[in-house]
Amino acid sequence: MARLRLLCRGSGITDVTAASAATVRLSPLTLPDSAQVRLKRMYPGAHYRATTATVQVPIPRAGGLGAPRIRDVELVQMVADLITALAGKPRQHIGITNPSPPGEDGRGRNTTIKERQP
DSSP, X not given: OHHHHHHHHHHTOOEEEOSSSSEEEEEXXXXXXXXXXXXXXXXXXXXXXXXXXXXXXXXXXXXXXXXXXXXXXXXXXXXHHHHHHHHTOOOOOOSOSSXXXXXXXXXXXXXXXXXXXX
8 A cells, every 4th residue: 555655646646535336536637638548448437537637447347247346455456557557657566565475474483383293
């Protein structure tokens, strides 16, 4: 979330909300004509309102028709991809960068449970 906040701050976006269970709203975001065309091409159901400087994008589904919508890290990554695409920047990975290997708690301590030998 902190990386997404920094990305939003760098783009001048102060408000990212889930307008409903199916859409994400970003504002303020002023888009030139080229970015508006890119938005419609990449997210066909998206809407840009110039008067309120708001972009509303449908949250994609995890699979085919009837599948649940993406959430958690995938949703954060989708919003980051949207912001970078509209700014004309390369994609940035927002997810967990250094996950703990199995058996460690994130602080380097071994948490693997070993069975006692008789």
